[in-house]
Amino acid sequence: MRVTIEIDTQDWRLIHDIFGKRELYSPGIKTDIPGGASLVLTGSDCKRALFSLDTMKFALQFGGGVAAGLAANWLYGKISGKASRLRIEWTEVRIDKGEIERVLTEKVEIQCS
Numbered sequence: 435m436r437v438t439i440e441i442d443t444q445d446w447r448l449i450h451d452i453f454g455k456r457e458l459y460s461p462g463i464k465t466d467i468p469g470g471a472s473l474v475l476t477g478s479d480c481k482r483a484l485f486s487l488d489t490m491k492f493a494l495q496f497g498g499g500v501a502a503g504l505a506a507n508w509l510y511g512k513i514s515g516k517a518s519r520l521r522i523e524w525t526e527v528r529i530d531k532g533e534i535e536r537v538l539t540e541k542v543e544i545q546c547s
Contacts, residue, residue: 440489440520
């Protein structure tokens with residue numbers, strides 16, 4: 435199962451926090467999330483202008499039985515204080531642990547039904 439995530443940020447360090455420090459961050463790079471899920475970079479819109487927002491695009495991939503709560507906690511821990519906006523499956527989501535978990539759970543349930 436796969437959930438699309440977009441994050442707007444002015445903090446270039448966010449990509450380091452998600453994937454670790456690397457020389458290159460290109461589409462397809464993946465990081466594992468506790469509980470058996472993974473986050474894959476699918477693209478980005480980097481403007482690199484003063485006060486502009488960069489948009490990072492991801493696919494959150496779940497295996498069977500992964501709790502959305504684990505992924506939500508991990509994601510919130512990475513983006514809190516660094517992201518300006520979060521979209522899950524093109525729905526804007528308030529950057530709040532409970533709200534992220536609620537929306538992720540809802541999107542996963544829709545895909546499973």
